[in-house]
Amino acid sequence: MRTLLITGPGGSGRTTVAAATALAAALSGVRTLVLSADRTDSLGAVLGTATGATPVQVREGLTAWRPDATAGFRDDLAAFQERAANVLDLLGASRLDAEEVTPLPGAEELTLLRALRDAALSERHELLVVDLPPTPQALALLALPEELRRYLRRLLPPERQAARALRPMLGRLAGVPMPSEWLYETAARWDTELAAVEAVVTDRNTVLRLVTEPGPAGADAVRSAGLALALRGLRPDVLVANRVLPEQAHDTWLAGLAAQQRKALEEWQETHDVRPVRHLGHDPRGTDDLAALTVPGVDDDATSAVEWSIADRLADDGVSRVFVWHIPLPGAIRDELDLIRRGDELVVTAGQFRRIVPLPSALRRCTVAGAALREGELCIRFAPDPDLWPETR
Numbered sequence: 001m002r003t004l005l006i007t008g009p010g011g012s013g014r015t016t017v018a019a020a021t022a023l024a025a026a027l028s029g030v031r032t033l034v035l036s037a038d039r040t041d042s043l044g045a046v047l048g049t050a051t052g053a054t055p056v057q058v059r060e061g062l063t064a065w066r067p068d069a070t071a072g073f074r075d076d077l078a079a080f081q082e083r084a085a086n087v088l089d090l091l092g093a094s095r096l097d098a099e100e101v102t103p104l105p106g107a108e109e110l111t112l113l114r115a116l117r118d119a120a121l122s123e124r125h126e127l128l129v130v131d132l133p134p135t136p137q138a139l140a141l142l143a144l145p146e147e148l149r150r151y152l153r154r155l156l157p158p159e160r161q162a163a164r165a166l167r168p169m170l171g172r173l174a175g176v177p178m179p180s181e182w183l184y185e186t187a188a189r190w191d192t193e194l195a196a197v198e199a200v201v202t203d204r205n206t207v208l209r210l211v212t213e214p215g216p217a218g219a220d221a222v223r224s225a226g227l228a229l230a231l232r233g234l235r236p237d238v239l240v241a242n243r244v245l246p247e248q249a250h251d252t253w254l255a256g257l258a259a260q261q262r263k264a265l266e267e268w269q270e271t272h273d274v275r276p277v278r279h280l281g282h283d284p285r286g287t288d289d290l291a292a293l294t295v296p297g298v299d300d301d302a303t304s305a306v307e308w309s310i311a312d313r314l315a316d317d318g319v320s321r322v323f324v325w326h327i328p329l330p331g332a333i334r335d336e337l338d339l340i341r342r343g344d345e346l347v348v349t350a351g352q353f354r355r356i357v358p359l360p361s362a363l364r365r366c367t368v369a370g371a372a373l374r375e376g377e378l379c380i381r382f383a384p385d386p387d388l389w390p391e392t393r
Contacts, residue, residue, distance in 0.1 A: 003120055003128045003200060004298055007138035008211035009221040013242040017211045017277065018131040019046045019064075020290040024297060025127050026062035033063045033119055036131035037112035041066060043131055048286035059287065063125070069111040109133070109141045113197045120200040127298065135210075135221060139228045143355070145198040149191055150356065156187040202233070208304040210236040213243050214264035222268065227331040228353045230306060235328075237302040239272040240295070241265055243279040271330070310360060315383070323363060323382040330376040339380065341368050348378075365389040 004021065008014035015036065022034035033055070036043040043066060044051040049058050053068035112130075119128050132138040200206060210225055212218035222239065229235055244265070245258040268274045275296040284290055311324045329337075329350055338349040344364045347356050366382035366389070373379075 001120060001123075001126060001128060001205065002298055002300075003116075003130065003203070003206040005130045005132055005138075005142075005201075005206065005208045005304075006211060007132040007135050007208070007225075008240075008242075009218065010134040012212045012218070012221075014134075014211040015042045015131050016046050016284050016290070016293070017209075017240055017242060017295055018129050019043060020284070020293040020295045021298075022062060022064075022127070022129040023047075023058075023287055023290045024295055025129070026059065027291065028297075029061065030127050031061050031125045032127045032129060033065060033122075033125040034129045034131065035112070035115055035119055036064075036066050037069065037108045037115070037133070038066070038131065039069070039108060046284060046290065065115065065119070067111050067115040069107040109137070109144070113141065113144065114193070117193065117197045117200060120203075121196070135225050139225070139232075139353075142201055142234070143232060145194040145201065147356075149194045149198070152187050152191050152194075156184060202305065204303050204305055206304065207237045207298060207302045208234055209238055209240060211240040211242050214241045214261040214268070216260075216264070219264055219267065222272075223331045224351075227329060227350055229304075230327075230329050230331075231348065231350055231353050231355050233306050233308060234304045235306050237273070237299070237304055238275050238296050239268055241268070241274055241276045244276040245279050310362065321384060322369060323366060323384075325360075325363065325380040325382065327378040327380070328376065329373070329378050332373060332376065332378065334373045337371075337373060337378065339368070339371055346380075 006014050006018040006021070008017075015038065018034060018036070022032045025032045034043065034047075036051070041051055043064060047058050047064055049056060049064065051064045051066040053066070055063045055065040057063050112132075116128075116130060119125070133141065208229065210222065212221050218241075226235070241261075241264075244261055245254060247258060247262070265274060265276065277293055277295055280289060280292060282289075284293060306328050308328075309326045311326065313322060313324065314320070315322045327348070332350045336349075336351045338347075340347040340349075342356075344359050345356050346359055347354065363382050366384050369381040369383040371378065371380045
């Protein structure tokens with residue numbers, strides 16, 4: 001199954017492009033599901049059909065789904081209260097009723113991740129089109145599974161579960177209560193669910209696409225998104241330039257705006273696969289308007305994965321051995337880059353974005369010997385640690 005993730009700055013028309021892309025695929029005979037977590041149902045407004053907690057068939061071959069974050073949050077809270085019943089009773093805490101529960105900030109994003117996992121594992125459709133939130137929130141959403149799994153491994157290391165049978169005795173020896181078994185079971189279940197979502201995002205059949213309007217604000221958004229995606233090992237397959245005005249605009253005001261758009265398009269074409277989508281002269285509403293948009297399809301060979309490669313070569317002295325980790329970071333600025341080695345992890349900061357990544361096994365036995373930014377690529381040099389990787393004679 002192919003998965004297409006679509007995002008862009010707020011107001012760029014990403015929901016319209018997602019709906020038009022899904023419709024075009026369905027018209028070509030591909031069984032398609034378009035997914036959104038927008039609580040205002042902007043997807044339904046564009047399609048001309050209200051969407052909700054259950055999938056709705058828009059037309060033959062096209063289904064739309066907007067999962068209910070409130071219902072999902074209530075179910076999760078009820079399950080937590082049931083599992084933690086003994087602790088809550090000990091503390092004298094009163095239970096929350098389902099009717100008084102409202103979703104906390106972030107519930108929509110978590111609901112979307114769960115729906116993304118379930119839809120990607122389903123065999124009912126051949127293409128999944130996901131209308132992600134605006135770019136900043138979408139980037140945080142894509143990073144969430146990896147970061148939450150890291151937190152779980154640090155707070156509840158899986159290897160400690162091996163001492164499950166000894167937990168009562170350890171508790172008596174330490175004089176403090178040990179973590180309950182249900183806590184480890186819950187952490188393991190969360191880790192499994194997060195791993196499934198992470199697998200969908202990083203799968204080679206998953207493609208990420210950026211939508212924006214050509215212009216100064218769009219150019220800033222593309223630069224920022226490109227750097228953040230590269231830091232996560234991703235890049236957009238195409239850049240959709242939405243609402244492009246006709247070149248021959250008779251109105252003076254529109255002519256100036258069209259010229260500004262052309263300048264942005266020319267700059268983008270040097271580094272991106274740009275696909276313009278013409279302005280219809282009005283906000284698209286309904287399947288007829290969506291069908292009139294010339295949105296790009298999904299190439300079977302397209303991928304959003306970016307390889308972080310490791311090169312093994314001789315050092316400048318021609319004798320000692322070094323490893324060079326190549327990390328593509330297009331748009332990165334040298335003065336805004338920062339690297340920190342922390343145990344077996346590397347903290348990479350690029351501007352306002354940061355990622356903590358585990359070092360490959362070969363590099364864990366090395367020390368950081370230097371780094372340089374060359375032509376949009378961060379090159380980190382590692383020298384083998386003699387104490388951990390003795391040289392053979």
